[in-house]
Amino acid sequence: MHWKDIRMVADPDSEWIDDYAPGEEGTLTGEAVTLDLHPTGFVLRALGALIDVVASVVVFVILAIALSLTLVTLGTEEAVQAALFIVTIVVCFVGIPMTVETLTKGKSLGKLAIGGRIVRLDGGSINVRHAAIRALLGIFEFYTTFGGAAALCGLLTPRTQRLGDLAAGTYCQYERVSGRVLPLFGIPPQLAEWARIVDVARMPTQLTRRIGQFLAQATQYDPDRRARIAAELATEAAVFVAPVPPVSPELFLAGVTVVRRERETEALRLERERLTKLQPALRGTPHSFPLRDDSPAG
Incomplete structure (x- = not known):
């Protein structure tokens, strides 16, 4: 899963303040597609x-x-x-x-x-x-x-x-949102069994962004602040996960992120396969009806 460099503003009393988000839904197009615009x-x-x-x-x-x-x-x-x-x-x-x-x-x-x-x-x-x-x-x-x-x-x-x-x-x-690609990581070994049975519901867009931002910048925080932010995010994410594994908050966030990434990737793969199988029916003619020849008569 790739995350964009979201502009966040640090506040002494609140670790995360979204500087741009219009709401959890994002921008909805006329085709009912949600766009991640800033x-x-x-x-x-x-x-x-x-x-x-x-x-x-x-x-x-x-x-x-x-x-x-x-x-x-x-x-x-x-x-x-x-x-x-x-x-x-x-x-x-x-x-x-x-x-x-x-x-x-x-x-x-x-x-x-x-x-x-x-x-x-x-x-x-x-x-x-x-x-x-x-x-x-x-x-x-x-x-x-x-x-x-x-x-x-x-x-x-x-x-x-x-x-x-x-x-x-x-x-x-x-329009000046960074497009840098962050390195991918796999499921932590401690969560391999959990990843096969866990049920992760769709989380709010802002929460997903904040988790991705934290995991990308976790090494830049001091230990106390890092642990505090991880605990806060894990508490918010736990509502959408069942069961919640008995691991540290940061490891839990990493596991949830990987599970969501892999399942969304699999869903996209299955969708492409279904569309590929439907191509003959979508492009073919009903009952083998011959194609019309629009070329001028010789």
Whole structure:
């Protein structure tokens, strides 16, 4: 079983705080497939938004100065000048952000800096409608309330969504998750007999991630902390295991992990075999009906 490098934040009172998880279910697609996607944390989202706001303000200032010099040189009427300035504001703070996010499928200067991307709740790419809703509500969130509305909403939502995200049905996905492969290990010898009879139910996704993270980094902890974390995780995992072997918590976690890995691998193998057996029926024609020849007559 391979585990991704999950970003965890250590806290003096709590050993594990999930910095990104939207919930135990993950992201559900339209085909009822759960995706392991990572929402961007609040601090990174705030930094990315600040970069985007500064970039928009800089573009507006440059365009406003150029427009002012041009209009003064041409001697344009004040009413026309006011109308053009309004158009410039709309273009800089709504048009450009909307266009950039649409063309880049959810990217912007700030999101490139933090490694984020705006996606739909089902994990798909956004379109012009999503980008337009986000840009329009961004005027209120960032410029009218000086970012207060966006910050408050981000703190109160599990995926750090601002009002524009809630209205458009989007969130910021974090794309810089490490893909390093961790070494595999087999069932501990003390648990060989237990592994043949144990029943391991499906555990919550977050618990599985935390166990994998602990086993990958256990050697980096001091003995007391290592034993404490292993005991806490073993207590949570024991609810989904029967029988629970009389071994140390860390050895128990290793055994559960290997059993789950091997049984999931076996389930996938059996599924491939069933699909292979069904291929003749899936690709064949009913009752040996001849295939239609669509080639032009010679």
